[in-house]
Amino acid sequence: MSFFKQKVVTKPTKKKAKSKKENYDGKKHSKDENKLWANNFLADLCYSERVKGQAIILDSEALLTTKTLVRAGFKRANIHIPNPFVYEEIKRKHRNTYNCLLSEFLDNHKHLAGKVSLAFLDFMDTLHGSETKDRHPDDDIKKFFSDKYPNDDCVLGITISLRNPKTNGVGADVNNLNYIVSRFAYENGYHAVCLPGGKGYKGGMFFSAYRIIKAH
Numbered sequence: 001m002s003f004f005k006q007k008v009v010t011k012p013t014k015k016k017a018k019s020k021k022e023n024y025d026g027k028k029h030s031k032d033e034n035k036l037w038a039n040n041f042l043a044d045l046c047y048s049e050r051v052k053g054q055a056i057i058l059d060s061e062a063l064l065t066t067k068t069l070v071r072a073g074f075k076r077a078n079i080h081i082p083n084p085f086v087y088e089e090i091k092r093k094h095r096n097t098y099n100c101l102l103s104e105f106l107d108n109h110k111h112l113a114g115k116v117s118l119a120f121l122d123f124m125d126t127l128h129g130s131e132t133k134d135r136h137p138d139d140d141i142k143k144f145f146s147d148k149y150p151n152d153d154c155v156l157g158i159t160i161s162l163r164n165p166k167t168n169g170v171g172a173d174v175n176n177l178n179y180i181v182s183r184f185a186y187e188n189g190y191h192a193v194c195l196p197g198g199k200g201y202k203g204g205m206f207f208s209a210y211r212i213i214k215a216h
């Protein structure tokens, strides 16, 4: 090849990222040992006073979380499920189902403020979420506290999807989650105690639970 006829090296085109499947297969996941573990972990914290409160949960059409909470003693009528993705399916089986995202639910159900004894925000997004999907777990967590949803002694379970665990490290996301929960709790008159039992699974998900106690 002559000096003047050098081969033009074109940049390799980036492989298009595979888009994640939007739909969550509730039936398949209801047998997933990690999901069973997280639900049972929360249910074990539901002693007699706690089951008298209201619960806000992200649940799927398999209703694994609802069923676990009912077994623990919660009344079905006190369990609230916002889910615009499989609304019809859930609504057929559970009355208090809402055709909206969690963020909208929190905007419109302030009569539940101060009454929530258990919340399982079982997100499928990263902590900061995505503009295109209009889902931002960090904003939802902020709203949960600024609208004062927790009662005096509430359990809050949260699952987030980790960014890229291989390059960012799991620690940064987990620290951010703990920071956001404890900061928004504190700013709104609560103490958040991170419970032992935080668990990473499937290389990309992280579950953590907190006891939220009203500061006097």
Ligand SMILES: C[S@@+](CC[C@H](N)C(=O)[O-])C[C@H]1O[C@@H](n2cnc3c(N)ncnc32)[C@H](O)[C@@H]1O
Pocket: 024, 029, 030, 035, 039, 058, 059, 060, 061, 062, 063, 064, 065, 082, 083, 084, 085, 086, 100, 101, 102, 103, 120, 122, 123, 124, 135
């Ligand atoms: C991870 S699944 C819930 C699984 C259930 N908690 C269990 O343990 O089997 C989350 C469900 O809530 C829906 N969802 C995710 N983010 C949401 C949001 N911000 N608002 C409302 N629904 C959401 C998903 O489409 C899915 O059906």
